[in-house]
Every structure is written in structure tokens, then in C-alpha cells.
Amino acid sequence: MGTLINLTGLQNSTTVMDMVNYANQVTNNLGGSMLIFATFFVITISLVRRGYAFSDVLVVSSFICFVLSILARYIGFVSVHTMLLFLIMTAISGFILFFKKTD
């Protein structure tokens, strides 16, 4: 049995932003986080396919997504936890990078 969702908000939306906001609202802030996560995976996979090392790519993509999540948080699109998650991911991938990079 699926749950009933009020779709009147969606019918009232006139712009893409309204629609995205509505999606974010009905998914309890998950929509925005998932968009950032999708960006993260796109950046990671495209950079890995270009031949960069996975540990290098992780630092770059998680940092880009951290900055994006700050901007998204500014418009109330993601929760604080998403921002902190990407910050921790950047820090841990930086830690791993320095473990791996030995001169």
C-alpha cells in the first residue's frame, strides 16, 4: 500500500525551482541531499574514467560537494548533517591520500 501524497503543491508550481522545492518538501529534505549525492557520484565517476587515481578523485569530488552543500544549505535545501558528512568525507579522503602518497 502506497502512502497518500498531497500533489496540489506540485500543480501550483510554475518554475523548476518550485518543483524541486516541492520534491524536497515531500521527501523531508532528502531530495536536496540526493541531488548533491548525485553530483558527487557524477564527478567521481567522470574523473575516475579520465584516469585519475580514486583517492585523488575522492578528495576533489567531496570538497566540491561540500562547497555545493553550503550553498544548498543557504537556500534551506539540505540539512546540516549533509554539509558535515561531506566535510568528514573530504577530511578522511585527505587523510587516506597522505597515507598513500609517500615520497
Place this chain on the structure above:
Amino acid sequence: MAELLPRHIYYAFIVFVVIIAGGLSMMYNAATTSPSIVLDAGSENTTKSFNNSFNKFTELKASSDQLSDKIGEFSTNPGVFGFLDTLIGTSYNTLKTFYNTIVFVPAAVDGLTESFNIPWWVTTGITIFIFAIITFAIFSVIFQRDI
């Protein structure tokens, strides 16, 4: 993958702490325009508790300063090993001269904060890194192997 040495763990830890401090600093800079960025609507202030749990930056800076003081105090005297002691002592003194030459770098880096508005965590991170590199270089000379 090359050999993993203790100094790489130390460097990695510095990088980890600097990224956390830098990220939180960025978040709080953004929060000056809209305080709701760092506030969590439902529960307690998440970022505040997170910041407390990772508040190691000051400790790291203090221990780095302590290391640099120890380098300054240390002195070698020719001991029972004679030639070997002198050899190590010479290397150590050479490095110590090197250290004295570049010890002004952190002060210069700190000056960057005022001149170019570079964030405090960048300059502190660079300073800690410089001291860590010098310290491990001196350890390597004393123990005659990579540490």
C-alpha cells in the same frame, strides 16, 4: 605503493585536522550572512557539538610549538662513540643551522593573514607542517634512517 613511515601518519593527521578546521571555518563564514546555515531546526546545535568533538587544532598547534622549542634546546656533545657522535653531531648542527635560517618562515606566513586576508587556518596549517617536516628531518639524521 611505497613504504609507509610514521611521518606520513603524522602528516595525514595534520591534513585531516586542517581540513576539518577549514571546513568549519568556511561554514561559519557563510553563517555570518544567514545564521540558519549552522543551526539545526529539529535538535540541538549539531555543528557546535561536532566542532567540540574535533577541536584538536589548538592542541596540535601547541604540541607543534613544543616540538620546535625542543629542537632549539637540544644539543649534542661528543660522547663515547667519538667519531660516530661527531658525524651525527655535524649533521645535526647543519640541520639546526638550516632550522635557524627558515624559522622566520612561520612569522612571514602569519604576516600573510594580515596582508592578503588569508584565513588563519591556512597559515597555522602551513606553520605546523613546516615544523613537522623539519622535526622528522632531524629525527632521520639522528637515527640515520627514514622515520
